[in-house]
Amino acid sequence: GSDDVMRRRKLDEERRRKEAGRKKREEKERRKQREAEQEDERKNKSDADKRRKEEFEAKRKRMEERRKADHEARKRHEQRRLSKEKLELEQQARKDRAELETKLAREKLNKSIIELEENEKNAR
Secondary structure (H helix, E strand, O other): OHHHHHHHHHHHHHHHHHHHHHHHHHHHHHHHHHHHHHHHHHHHHHHHHHHHHHHHHHHHHHHHHHHHHHHHHHHHHHHHHHHHHHHHHHHHHHHHHHHHHHHHHHHHHHHHHHHHHHHHHHHO
16 A cells, blocks of 8 residues: 555656646746736837827927917018008198198299289289
């Protein structure tokens, strides 16, 4: 019977060794798997950060372009308003000058008429 006991002990020992080896391999495999998953998470986070940064930059650029365009539009609008105002002032000035010249001419004419009448009176 002692041979049976020895053999059984030897088999148990071998089975324990194989079991321990299997557990060790499985643990190693699980660790590799975990590290791969963490690496994927890091990569995804990095990609997401990069994408967020790119989107932010694009948005900033669009807003800058819009701000520039608005500024240009306001400038053009102001320019048109000033041009129109200048034109109106020039027209008003021409009108005023024409009225003044007409008034002066009328006064001169009246003066001449009065002088002529004076001269006629004096001549008589």
